[in-house]
Amino acid sequence: VGGVLKEHEERKKQEAAAKIIVALDVDKEAEAYALVKLLSPPVNYYKVGMKLFTACGPRVITALKDLGVKIFLDLKFHDIPHTVASAAEVVARYGVDMFNIHLSGGREMIRATVEAVRETAAKQGMPRPLIIGVTVLTSFDARMLKEAGIERNLPQYVVSLALTGLECGIDGVVASPLEAEAIRAKCGEDFLIVTPGVRPLWSARDDQQRVLTPRQAIKAGASHLVIGRPIIKNPSPEIAIEKILAEMTK
Numbered sequence: 462v463g464g465v466l467k468e469h470e471e472r473k474k475q476e477a478a479a480k481i482i483v484a485l486d487v488d489k490e491a492e493a494y495a496l497v498k499l500l501s502p503p504v505n506y507y508k509v510g511m512k513l514f515t516a517c518g519p520r521v522i523t524a525l526k527d528l529g530v531k532i533f534l535d536l537k538f539h540d541i542p543h544t545v546a547s548a549a550e551v552v553a554r555y556g557v558d559m560f561n562i563h564l565s566g567g568r569e570m571i572r573a574t575v576e577a578v579r580e581t582a583a584k585q586g587m588p589r590p591l592i593i594g595v596t597v598l599t600s601f602d603a604r605m606l607k608e609a610g611i612e613r614n615l616p617q618y619v620v621s622l623a624l625t626g627l628e629c630g631i632d633g634v635v636a637s638p639l640e641a642e643a644i645r646a647k648c649g650e651d652f653l654i655v656t657p658g659v660r661p662l663w664s665a666r667d668d669q670q671r672v673l674t675p676r677q678a679i680k681a682g683a684s685h686l687v688i689g690r691p692i693i694k695n696p697s698p699e700i701a702i703e704k705i706l707a708e709m710t711k
């Protein structure tokens with residue numbers, strides 16, 4: 462009985478770990494690799510953002526892929542359709558597993574990106590990266606939206622952008638965990654919802670204002686949790702992740 466229980470717990474832990482994407486918000490390759498070596502397993506998904514990518518260039522992706530982990534390239538493309546589609550083609554060739562674009566770039570930009578990624582992956586004979594849309598940045602509030610000339614209620618605007626993305630063929634969105642429930646209800650079970658702004662109870666909030674715990678975020682409908690500082694700034698990142706997984710599976 463003990464053995465079966467242990468197996469069950471181990472499986473639950475692996476399922477929880479598969480939902481976590483650790484943000485490698487550092488600016489040195491060596492630091493990024495050290496974190497991956499420390500955290501994998503149980504973690505298998507890492508976010509390479511503007512800072513690491515700008516500091517180290519695309520070779521950081523190749524090197525991380527060589528360690529056998531999945532990569533979410535978080536560069537939030539936003540430009541004219543042709544430019545974003547061309548950059549997305551390059552991303553597809555790197556073999557990243559997920560990347561993102563701003564949905565406010567419009568239908569044409571989203572469709573051109575989806576098409577370019579599909580074609581490139583088919584040509585290369587490799588799986589295509591998942592395309593995730595940024596709806597409204599969580600740093601935006603109602604006043605800023607109004608200033609940008611958008612006369613809509615923020616949560617409704619987020620959901621309508623998510624629906625536009627879904628119609629144009631993207632795989633999911635980045636959203637605050639507080640918006641996850643509404644998006645899940647409108648966009649269906651298969652749509653990915655990647656949520657930053659996740660904080661375990663024991664950790665500092667840093668500059669994240671509207672936060673949920675990992676367990677609450679999953680309950681609200683998140684498919685993936687992006688977690689940075691509570692893990693990477695912890696004196697013992699490997700203990701921080703174990704505590705998060707324990708909290709998620711208890």
Ligand code: C5P
Pocket residue numbers: 484486510598599600635657658659667669687688689690691
């Ligand atoms: O350290 P922390 O857990 O706050 O990291 C969250 C990560 O998610 C950071 O890389 C941050 O840039 C990113 N992010 C966010 N809020 C968004 C979009 C992305 O915190 N709305």
